[in-house]
Amino acid sequence: MTAAISHLDLLEAESIHIFREAAAQFRKPVLLYSIGKDSTVLLHLARKAFWPGRLPFPVFHVDTTWKFREMIAFRDKTVRDFDLDLIVETNQDGIAKGVNPFDHSPSVYTEVMKTLPLKAGLDKYGFDAAFGGARRDEEASRAKERVFSFRAEGHRWDPRRQRPEMWRLLNGRLGAGESVRVFPLSNWTERDVWRYILREKLDVVPLYMAAKRPTVVRNGQLLMLDDDRMKVQPGEVVTERMIRFRTLGCYPLTAAVESDATDLESVVAETLGARTSERQGRLIDHDQAGAMEKKKQEGYF
């Protein structure tokens, strides 16, 4: 051996292997890019898998129009830096009907502004495989997810119809109407993602680092006012706080944590010592019991 193989080397090699298998087996794959740290790692691994060539598939972003502004700026820079083919999909019908994260419940909002345009986009372009950054350590129902996760017609996920996976073999032969979600980060943990970002010196959205930002406390969660569409409610006080985000999504649905970690090293140090699992920062998951499993059955990631 040239060097001792660390657990990150093993994870990296496994992910590259998965990318290459999927690209070879499926006719028209696409990479679902959500701009966050997991997507950043996903994209980096994809570039490694096909280096020195360009990515042999486009990247796809569902824009709810409620993402943090810094996320969109980061997305566009990434696309330029790595010469990517970007596809952006937005549910215009949802916007026309005024569906927004304030007046609609998280489950309705997610369905209309995320799940529907995702399905519509995949169908429109005829993608038969979509890479996603989901990890098995994220949530209980994901602990049983496959690397090649099959979706029946209508993108429905049926836990009972998933294909057994054995050894390193990946069977990507599709049945009629089937498509597949591919999860190269299946065996990574949140800590690995951060450790890897640090090791590979990857750029991430600055929102992951602490800075003074305008915030309010709502329902016990710390929210950032990213633009004037978010109205301050009676009794709420807008306060500049040193905050950062452990996950990134739509800003009205993404809670911040107070922090002094202004650079990547400090963020990783904080995260590796963190005592709360990351999904607590995502408001949609607390909507109902078994929320994630339900969302997956409906086609959400």
Place this chain on the structure above:
Amino acid sequence: MTAQPAKKAAHTTAVVPAAASPVSAVVAAVAPELTGMIRVLTCGSVDDGKSTLIGRLLWDATDLYDDQRETLQKGKKVDGGNPDFSLLMDGLVAEREQGITIDIAWRYFDTETRRFVVIDSPGHEQYTRNMASGASHADVAIMLIDARHGIKRQTRRHAAILDLVGVKRVVLAVNKMDLANWSEERFRQIEADFRSLSWRFGFWEAIAIPVSAVSGDNVAEPSKQMPWYTGPTLLAHLESLPSRVTDSAGPFRFPVQTVLRDIRNDFRALAGTVSSGSVRVGETLVDALSKRSAKVLRIATMDGDLTEAGTGQAVAIQLDTDLDVARGAVMSKADNTPAIARSLETKLVWLNETPYDPRGAYLLRTATDLIPVSNLEIRALLDLETLASNPSSVCGVNDIALAHIALGRGAAIDTFADAPETGSFMLVDAVTGASIAGGVVTEVSAAVAKAGADTFILTRAMLERGLCSDLRNLSSGDGEAEFRRRANEVALILRGAGVAVEIESPQDYSI
């Protein structure tokens, strides 16, 4: 190795979300990567307390998050006022309601030096397939039994499945010792039974440990109740085992996944993962199927070239001369090449609800090849308790069968004993795409079966003239892959119509 910050003492501290920490000191402590990884399968039935055991491991190994701890503390309590640790493992809503674990669940935790991947598999006999698929990913298996009941037929089944899919290290966790009066006599008897059982298999190591998952005895902490036991705790034992894939001992195998190109720099390389052995720049590699060889010019990665690549590494190999090698080829060294298999003797576990159909259209997925099966013949079913093979021509879900597989064309395949990754396969239903069975190759035959008078030979010339006349650069790899795909599909259609068919293999026409 440096310690991680989140240790036992943190259990009782209040939730402090992302509190400011002495950063520079912590970074040095947390940034290093773990030096190893081990995948641990746990098998046993619900009644044996399997989910509780893993939950206990997670709980005591301390990298659980506080909200997860809190959920558990708030939840219903089980025997002795302990939290219900099994809640950490049982994922799907349906399963939680039924109180059983159907599917394999993956869990991850870190100790100071290593990543533990816990693969939790169901114990019931009707889920043999889930257990087999889970076990195929494992480096070590924990077989859980109830001390009061001892070794049962299920334990024997489990050992047989572990052996079949290639697990080399097993631990018998003799659980519920608290309910067996912490009896040494009881444990020693079970241990002896286990020895005589495991002796029959190809395990490298098999040990028994007396534990109580509910109270945590001998899980992460030595038991005060069983001073007579002087061996390691379960966790200590698992930490002492060698890490996953650091051994590059076997014969060199490099299944080609795809061909990478960079036209600007005249770069063309074979992308893949070293599945066995290792390779150095300058060595001569041979494509078993075409018998053509070339020297390794570069072992390329985005992080720079390597001089050597070992088992488990994903790289791109550039050769000094372009071989017409496509996905599905297995590169090896001249002194030890895989066989060009035309037929296989196999052991397989039937995974699908649809039983074996002698007229079914099947494909064989090997490391990176997909080969039409010209004949699949079930010869016997394995009785997992007696290990006797009983002649049979039928096979259904959860059966373990001995099967003969004739391939529609030659393919580079090893025996599982020689090179596991190029000696294992999935049997795929050509129509639905479902994974029908997973298996290991016990014998490879390169002899081309005498084509019967009624066997239709799908020749290269025939395909090139018509169906594949639109394919350009047939020699560049891409065209070849598509050519093969079409040939496979034609073979499957013909076979479905009852025609015995053979695809002309590259070695039949090349050079």
